[in-house]
Amino acid sequence: MAAARQDYGAKLNLYAFYRVSNSSTGEDLVQDTFKKTWAYLVRGGKIDIMKSFLYHILKGLIIDEYRKHKTSSLDVMMEKGFEPSEDYSERLINFMDGKRAIELISKLPDKYQKIMRMRFIQELTLKEISLISGQSKATVAVQVHRGLEKLKVLYNCI
Numbered sequence: 001m002a003a004a005r006q007d008y009g010a011k012l013n014l015y016a017f018y019r020v021s022n023s024s025t026g027e028d029l030v031q032d033t034f035k036k037t038w039a040y041l042v043r044g045g046k047i048d049i050m051k052s053f054l055y056h057i058l059k060g061l062i063i064d065e066y067r068k069h070k071t072s073s074l075d076v077m078m079e080k081g082f083e084p085s086e087d088y089s090e091r092l093i094n095f096m097d098g099k100r101a102i103e104l105i106s107k108l109p110d111k112y113q114k115i116m117r118m119r120f121i122q123e124l125t126l127k128e129i130s131l132i133s134g135q136s137k138a139t140v141a142v143q144v145h146r147g148l149e150k151l152k153v154l155y156n157c158i
Contacts, residue, residue, distance in 0.1 A: 033058045112147035
């Protein structure tokens with residue numbers, strides 16, 4: 001086991017550090033890797049290729065580390081520069097405006113409703129809309145532009 005630690009320890013530490021972005025956590029994971037490997041050997045387990053076995057154990061431990069529920073105190077977060085804010089007004093206004101715009105699409109002429117829904121609700125590209133509708137990409141672009149203009153007029157009237 002000492003030979004394995006000497007041969008693979010440094011590379012396992014680098015791999016763990018790369019994956020968890022914390023050297024002390026990475027070293028702990030590598031230490032646990034060697035402990036689990038030793039325990040497996042003591043129980044009579046057989047290892048064909050030591051390097052791949054060690055990496056397999058380490059990858060499992062890294063995944064377990066990711067899955068741990070991590071809690072951070074507000075003080076620690078504020079020391080790192082986090083500033084709590086509760087101003088959601090702009091986000092709410094944008095949401096409400098978007099919802100109103102979607103409702104207004106149904107007030108457009110049928111010619112523009114279909115194109116506007118595909119473009120802004122289904123988020124299709126002009127090329128995808130042209131394939132679906134059988135119209136050229138330029139025609140679709142013009143209809144989207146004209147539909148937006150009509151939508152702006154309806155939006156400003158409300």
